[in-house]
Amino acid sequence: MKKIILYSLFTLLALYAPAQKRIKVACVGNSITYGYTLPERETQAYPSQLxxxxxxxxxxxxxxxSGATLLNKGHRPYMQQEEYRQAMEFAGDIVVIHLGINDTDPRDWPHYQDEFIRDYLALIDSFRTVRPGCKIIIAKLTPIADRHPRFExxxxxWHGEIQQAIExxxxxxxxxxxxxxxPLxxxxxxxxDAIHPNPEGAKILAQTVYSAITGDYGGLQMPITYTNGMVLQRDRPLLIKGKANAHSKIKVKIAGQKKTTETNSQGCWQVTLAPLAAGGPHTLSITDGKTSLLYKDVLAGEVWLCSGQSNMEFMLKATTTAAEDVPAATDDQLRLFDMKGRWLTxxxxxxxxxxxxxxxxxxYKHAQWENATPETARDFSAIAFYFGKMLRDSLQVPVGLICNAVGGSPTEAWIERSTLEYRFPAILKQWTGNDFIQDWVRGRAALNIKKSSYKEQRHPxxxxxxxxxxxxxxxxxxxxxxxxxxxESNAHNFTTHEKLFHLLVDSWRKNWNDKQLPFYYVQLSSIDRPSWPWFRDSQRRMxxxxxATGMAVSSDLGDSLDVHPRNKKPIGDRLGRWALNRTYNHTQVVPSGPMFRNVEFRNGAAxxxxxxxxxxxxxxxxxxxxFEVAEIDGLFEPAVAEVEGNHLKVYNKNIKNPxxxxxxxxxxxRANLVNETGLPASTFRTE
Structure with a gap:
């Protein structure tokens, strides 16, 4: 009986107790917040999904x-709209603001940019006035795609300048x-339409706000390269970074080192370890207090990224020396991280x-670090394998190789988006019909994605x-x-490639925050394609x-009909020579064959x-x-070349003023000039 009475009392209390107050979130913004262009705005706009x-x-x-500006002198000031009045009446406990996209209009930013910060602070203060202590979250602007008619x-x-102002x-x-x-x-x-997210994009915005409010970023996560058996770069301060929920305590342990940090409000964290000496194996432990990640059999050594198109992708099992090299490929101090495409082009x-x-x-398929064995090495990049083997033999330390080469890929596919947006935007425009891009590249991509009905369908x-x-x-x-x-996929236009290759190196060095990141590349080999002499010389001049670059010559190993010469070991070795000489200061290693330096003309000879x-x-x-020489008319004739000490005398008796x-x-x-190490000279043309 007592139990029944107590239960009745609890029931009555629950019925008449005031309902728990809901936390109010006011989403303030423009058409992106409103949900303009979405098929079902009421359910698909990011506030609804939130x-x-x-x-x-x-x-x-x-x-x-829709159309609202942050600027109070803009063409549609948000603080003068009915939606602003409603937001004030709502008096949110949390206010999420995304404004500024419409301020990129030429009617606004060029005239009133000096007032942007003041106007934004006034907007924030107004919400704090109606709800003292409210939490304010402001958003950096969503992207504007290069397809926008006013992009350039x-x-x-102006979009970039507004982002800085918001910060x-x-x-x-x-x-x-x-x-x-x-995220977008x-x-x-x-x-x-280059501005407004589709329903999936709106969901990503909702998830971003959800994480900002709750601090939930999905728990502890590390980049794809963190697996058992990984190689960490030795002998330099070592940056380790990842994601976790906001304000989580992160502990990192390896080789007697212990580092702690806390994630920021966006779930990001990083620690810098003292340099690790070559060796191992170690165990890397990372925990946020809830989840622990243990990476075993970790080595410290030399880590290189091996990238490009099909000649870098070319597998060890297909080389001329595969029969002897594949069975001998076992080396537990040579580690391979092989990123292969899910679909070949x-x-x-x-x-x-x-x-x-x-x-x-x-x-890309899922990859993990693996020891070099006949089974793993046979399908790995031949050039990368030979390069790594040369470093192993010379340095006697662990070596890790990451390969992500993709057959047929052009240079522009490997460059970071904002770099192209600011420094070569023309190549982004309608790329499948763009003359900067090789016909073969465009044609192959169009064939691969022929079944797509989507206008913005992507391709590698x-x-x-x-x-x-x-x-x-x-x-x-x-x-x-x-x-x-x-x-090979840019050889139709060496002047465009020159620009692209500079941008490629710049964007990768920016990504790794290393202005002197070594970048050693292979000059195109020989094949019966008319533009290649010019392209090879362009590569030499770069x-x-x-x-901090070096070029490995491969013209002596070409095939007149096959763009994939099979003798890859010399190429890997030549890249290894550049690394040993320039990066590891092994000055006794000659890095290259003869590279043209200068020419003097006298007495009818060069x-x-x-x-x-x-x-x-x-x-x-x-x-x-x-060898050929020409007078000022540029009409070349075959020439005699004679060695005189460490230079060449080149002449044609019929060319009086070369x-x-x-x-x-x-x-x-079939050029045949080499130096004392037997390394071939680069083809060249004097200026």
């Missing part, structure tokens, strides 16, 4: 106004800053089921794609340097304009000097050939 995520303990209000005429630059506002007003740009930026298909139409995965940058050859799918996920995993073999030109001679014991010299200037060349 309500579903937060649940019944929250009340989310949508106070978005101002929107791109300033967050610091001055002491409010929480969240990023609406980065690598996925331009989520912005069908052969001349086929990909199934419809592939296309959505491509748009979401899910191109698209500008920026492979950076976003294959470089960005590495999350700046510490590396020593890069080896690169690519250019060594003089891009610091006198050529070379870097790495000691012991000049012919590779085959025959006279030096493929002004130009070229060497190996044939698409498929």
């Amino acid at each position: 309500q579903q995520m937060l649940g019944d303990t929250y009340q989310v209000g949508n106070f978005g106004k 005429s101002g929107t791109r630059d 300033t506002v967050a610091r001055v007003a002491d409010v929480q800053l969240m990023d609406f740009e980065q 930026y690598p996925y331009p298909f989520l912005l069908p 052969y001349a086929v139409e990909w199934p419809v089921s592939v296309l959505d995965s491509l748009n979401h940058l899910q191109y 050859y698209e500008p920026c794609y492979l950076y976003e799918a294959g470089i960005r996920p590495l999350e700046s995993f510490p590396i020593k340097g890069v080896i690169w073999y690519q250019g 060594m003089n304009t891009i610091p 006198y050529l000097t070379f870097d790495y030109g000691e012991g000049l001679h012919s590779a085959d014991g025959q006279p030096l050939h493929t 002004r130009y010299v070229r060497y190996g200037w044939q698409p498929f060349t």
Whole structure:
């Protein structure tokens, strides 16, 4: 009886107790907050999706106004709209503000930019007035895609300036800053009209706000390169970074070192370890107090990224020396992280089921660090393997190789998006019909995605794609340097490639925060394609304009009909020579064959000097050939080349006043000049 009475009392108390007050979230903004262009705005706008995520303990209000500006002198000031009045009456406990996109209008930013910060602070203060102590979260702007008609005429630059102003506002007003740009930026298909997110994009914004409010970022997570058996870069302060829930305590342990830190409001954390000496194995432990990640058999050594197109992708099992090299590939101090594409870019139409995965940058298969064995090495990049083996033999330390090469990929696919947006925006425009991009590249991509009906369908050859799918996920995993073999898919236009290659190196060095990140690349080999002599010479000249680079010559190993020469060991070794000489200071290792330095014309002959030109001679014991000279008219004639000490005398008795010299200037060349180490000279043309 007593139990029944007590139960009745508890029931009555529950019935008449005041309902728990819901936490009010006011979403303030423009058409993106409102949900403009969404098929079902009432349920798909990000505030509506946020309500579903937060649940019944929250009340989310949508106070978005299409076309609204943050600027009070703008063409539609938010603080003069009915939606602002409603937001004030709502008096949110949490106020989420996303304004500034419309301020990129030429009617606004050029005239009133000096008032942006003041106006934003006034808006924040107004919400604090009606609800003292409310939490304010302001968002960096969502992206504006390069397809926007005013992108180059101002929107791109003003968007960037407004982002900086918003960061300033967050610091001055002491409010929480969240990023609406980065979650959408690598996925331009989520912005069908270049500005407004589709339903999936709106869901990403809702998730971003949800995490900012709750601090839930999905718990402890590390980049894809963190697996058992990994190699960490030795002998330098070692940056380890990841994600976890906001304000989590992170503890990192390895080799007797212990570091602690706390995640910021966006769930990011990083620690810097003291340099690790070469060796191991170690166990790397990372915990946030709830989840613990243990990475075993970790080595400290030299880590290199190996990238490019099919000649870098070319597997060890297909080389001329595979029969002897594959069985001997066992080395537990050589570790391989092999990122292979899920779908090869052969001349086929990909199934419809592939296309959505491509748009979401899910191109690479899952990879993990593995010891070099005949089973793992046979399908790994041959050039990367030979490069790594040379470092192992010479340095006697562990070596880790990350390979993410993709057959047929053009240079522009590997460059970070904002770099192209600011420094080469023309290549982004309608890339499948863009003359900057090779016909073969465009044609193959069109065939692969032929089954797509989606206007913004993506492909690995698209500008920026492979950076976003294959470089960005590495999350700046510490590396020593890069080896690169690519250019076949850009050889139609060496002037465009020169610009692109500079941008590629710049964007990767920016990603790894290393202005001198070593970048050693392979000069294109010989094949019967008319533009290749010019392209090879362009590659040679870029060594003089891009610091911390070196070029491995491969023209002596070409095939007149096959773009994939099978003898890869010398190429890996030649890249290894550059690394040993330049990066590891093994000065006794000659890094290259003869590289043209300068020419003097006198007495009817040209006198050529070379870097790495000691012991000049012919590779085959025959006279030096493929040298040509020309007068001012540029009409070249075959020439005699004679070694005189460490330089060459080049002449043609019928050319009285030579002004130009070229060497190996044939698409498929049998040029035979080498130095005392037997390394071949680069083909060249004097200026």
